[in-house]
Amino acid sequence: MLEVTPISSFGDNYIWMLSNPGQANVVVVDPGDAAQVLNRLEERDLTLAAILLTHHHYDHTGGVAELLERVPELPVYGPKLEKIPGVNRPVGEGDRVTVDGVDLCFQVFDVPGHTAGHIAYYGEGLLFPGDTLFSAGCGRIFEGTYQQMADALKRLLALPKETLLYSAHEYTLDNIGFAKWVEPENEAIHVREKECRKRRAAGEATLPSTLEDELAVNPFLRLNVPEVVAAAEQFAGRSLTDEVSVFTALRQWKDEKYD
Numbered sequence: 001m002l003e004v005t006p007i008s009s010f011g012d013n014y015i016w017m018l019s020n021p022g023q024a025n026v027v028v029v030d031p032g033d034a035a036q037v038l039n040r041l042e043e044r045d046l047t048l049a050a051i052l053l054t055h056h057h058y059d060h061t062g063g064v065a066e067l068l069e070r071v072p073e074l075p076v077y078g079p080k081l082e083k084i085p086g087v088n089r090p091v092g093e094g095d096r097v098t099v100d101g102v103d104l105c106f107q108v109f110d111v112p113g114h115t116a117g118h119i120a121y122y123g124e125g126l127l128f129p130g131d132t133l134f135s136a137g138c139g140r141i142f143e144g145t146y147q148q149m150a151d152a153l154k155r156l157l158a159l160p161k162e163t164l165l166y167s168a169h170e171y172t173l174d175n176i177g178f179a180k181w182v183e184p185e186n187e188a189i190h191v192r193e194k195e196c197r198k199r200r201a202a203g204e205a206t207l208p209s210t211l212e213d214e215l216a217v218n219p220f221l222r223l224n225v226p227e228v229v230a231a232a233e234q235f236a237g238r239s240l241t242d243e244v245s246v247f248t249a250l251r252q253w254k255d256e257k258y259d
């Protein structure tokens with residue numbers, strides 16, 4: 001069994017730390033900030049056994065050089081389609097990740113869109129999608145195409161519905177604001193908002209959610225729902241006859257009018 005704990009950094013990033021109960025070896029996902037990770041390791045007398053990276057953005061990779069300095073020979077997994085200094089285990093679609101001293105086995109998926117070589121890690125019932133899928137939202141498309149991002153999200157959605165989602169940012173409440181623009185009448189969104197406000201007020205992360213939770217509230221995963229299609233059509237000013245067109249309109253609407 002894997003324990004997953006958040007290390008907050010840069011205000012709204014999460015560096016996820018993975019460990020087996022009672023064991024000192026840990027893995028961190030997307031360590032943008034080395035100091036936060038080193039503090040946690042010292043506090044709890046833990047040993048860094050590997051780093052997993054989802055994409056090249058600095059808020060996910062900025063801590064790699066310093067962590068490597070502290071732990072030479074540290075395995076650093078990252079997308080083979082991106083040039084990231086420090087990555088010594090480049091991985092891509094179909095690869096598996098195992099780590100000495102930590103009981104885990106993850107599959108790697110290529111999920112381009114936010115960046116061209118973005119990958120996600122899935123295993124042990126957990127999904128680390130980086131900046132591809134957020135609770136109640138999805139990443140901005142910086143390097144890929146709308147089609148790629150829509151396909152990537154569909155791919156992740158095909159995983160078991162009980163899969164726990166550990167996105168790399170605390171964006172949930174902000175995303176829920178946009179979800180309410182799209183589907184003001186969706187009761188599940190209002191319920192989710194209340195839960196998340198409680199969690200944030202208590203200083204807790206709104207993650208993980210499950211893919212099942214996301215299917216109920218995340219407009220970018222609800223491209224066939226009539227209310228979502230109608231809202232996207234209203235923004236686009238024309239009828240939208242396929243999922244990628246609906247996805248594109250939603251993403252552009254959020255980028256242009258909401259964020």
Ligand SMILES: [Zn+2]
Pocket residue numbers: 055057114131
């Ligand atoms: Zn990013």
